[in-house]
Amino acid sequence: MQTLWNQLVALREELYAEAQRAELKFSWEEFNRQAADLVRKSGLNWEAGPEVLDRFRDATRAAGRNQRGWPVSHTKLDRISIPHRFTRGGIPVTKLFSKRATRFRLEPVKPWAYSGKTREHTKARLTRGVFGIVGREAVEFKTVLHRQFPQDALAKRVTWVGRRHPTRGWQWAIVIVLAEPSRIASERAGSPTCALDLGWRAMGSYVRVGMLCDEAGRCYELRLPLDASTSQSRRNEVASGFYDLAAYDSEIGRSTERTRNQIEEFKELLSEAAPEEIRPIVENVAKMRQGGLVKLLQGLRSTGRVPEVQARLENWLRENDRLKSLKLALSGRLIGRRRWLYQNLAAWLCRSYGTIVWEGDFHIKNMIEQHDKPPALSEAGRYEKWAAIGELRRMVAFAAWKYEARIVAGEESCSTARCNVCGEIAAGNRSRLFLTCPAGHRWDQDVNAARNLLAEAEQQGNFGLVGSAANDPQIPRVLRDVVVPIGSP
Known part of the structure; x- marks a missing residue:
């Protein structure tokens, strides 16, 4: 594979140099034809050859851009990554x-290789490995494991x-990303286990962001309130602020439409009075955004003509700036409040439970299917952005490390649709809160998903589950509107 890669790099650079010398456009068709011949002659089968070629093409597309995606002057290929991601956690x-x-x-390394720092110990850390490409094709390599892998670690990637070296050519390496399990202190051995099903669902005066079920059968609904909080600390009118965001967007849209209609009345006047350099802008004045209007204002100021149109444009820009500043300030306050609530929620969760089971494969984009359409098309984006389930998931993971709780990746599919009583799969619209299985059991989808995750953890038997807690977890005052037991009004 390394020889094939180096030949592809040399072929591309040779063709690119010829195109520059002849002042011709670089021909991708010629490159594809010769590259296909080179891959066919390399000896790799039909599976591995196209894989290397596709990786090379992806690298060349990004070769002339920096990390931010901006074009740069050089077109050198300095780095290529071919990842293998391990699923299911x-x-x-x-x-x-x-x-x-x-x-x-990898070939196993002798245990005594890490007991010293002599040359013999370093040589003993040399191991051989195989990196699969596609199908049965693989790349054999040698590497030195300078550190011993933790016994309970997981290979994530x-x-x-x-990488290209200035004098040595291409140098290849293996990068292994490990994840160590959370530390479990002995004093937490008696902490209960819970299952957490995360996902946003609009419920009227609040947004449901998750459902929590523990071993004792208790279920808690995790809410992000949209109405005024009853907490004594940080009392804030969340509902008015949240719905004001949509009001500001509507007002900005109405202001833009009103200004466009007013500008249309002066379009003919502008065509006659505007100077030559801004007439192309005037022709498309009804389709212009703020950038085009700024250019139009600059042209009008330079000539001093059409003062009425200039005044209307300036008023529109000033009003839009005011509304956008109000919207930005309100969004900042709401995001700050949400982050504060999530931090307290994550800390309470990891202090109350020693083991937390949640979905192993978490995709936020699939949650839009839980809402009716077409209302989902207009409401889903707003609630998804406000709920920020990914932020809550990251905070829970950090709190688990901080408070020495354990997080276990549970089932990846059918946790919502499979009945937790009889195991039958319920068919129906996922946008409905309640579903009924073929056996007649009716249940809340989120509660059912959390109970399925908890049941799966109990069946596995290797998650360190312990007896249930005798008393209910104490919910602090600041979370009384966020953590609500099922059955509460």
Whole structure:
């Protein structure tokens, strides 16, 4: 693979140099034809060849851009990454040393290799490995494991990375990203286990962001309130602020439409009075955005003509700036309040429970299916942005590390539609809050998903589940509107 990659790089640079010397456009058709011939002659089968070629094409598209995506003057290929991502929360590092591993495997290193720093110890850390490309094709390599893998760590990502050296050519390396499990202190051995199903759902005066069920059968609804908070600390009118965001957007749209209609009345006058350099802008004045209006204002100021149109444009820009500043300030206050609530929620959750089970494969974009259409098309984006489930998930993960709780990735599919009583799959619109299985059991989708996750953890038996707590977890005052037991009004 390395030889093929270097030949592709040399071929591209040779064709590019010829195109520059002849002052011709670089021909991708010629490159594709010769590259296909080169791949066919390389000896790799039909599976691995196109994979290397596709990776090379992706690298060339981004070669002339920096990390922000902006074009740069040079077109050198300095780095390429071919990742293998391990699904279902990663795989144990012990499986990387197994011969059955097909994606990526290593030869085991002798345990005494890490007991000293002599040359013999360093040489003993040299291991051979195999990195799979496509199908049965693989790349064999040698590497030195300078550090011993933690016993309970998980391999989250393995990447084959190539970098260009000024004199040595292309140098290749393996990058392994590990995730160590959360530390569980002995004093937390008696903490209960809970299942957490995250996902936003509009419920009227609040947004449901999750459902919590523990071993004792208690269920709590996690809410993000949209009305005035009853908490004594940080009392804030959330509902008025949240709905004012949509009001500001509507007012900006109405102001823009009103100004466009007024400008249309002066379009003919502008065509006659405007100077030559701004007439192309005037022709499309009804379609202009703020940037085009600024250019038009600059042209009008330079000539001093059409003062009425100039005044209307300036008023429109000034009013839009005022509304946008109000919207930005209000969004900042709402985001700050949400972050404060999520921090308290994550801390309470990880202090109250020692083991938290949640979905292993979490996709926010799939939550839009839980709402009716077409209302979902207009409301989904607003509630999704306000709920920020990904932010809550990150805060819970950090709090679990801080308070020494354990997070377990549970089931990835059918946790919502499968009945937790009989195991039947319920067919129906996921936008409905309640579903009924073929056996006649009717349940809340979110409660059902949390109970399925908890049942799966109990069946596995390797999550360190302990007995349920005797008393209910104490909900602090600041979270009484956020953590609500099921059945409360």
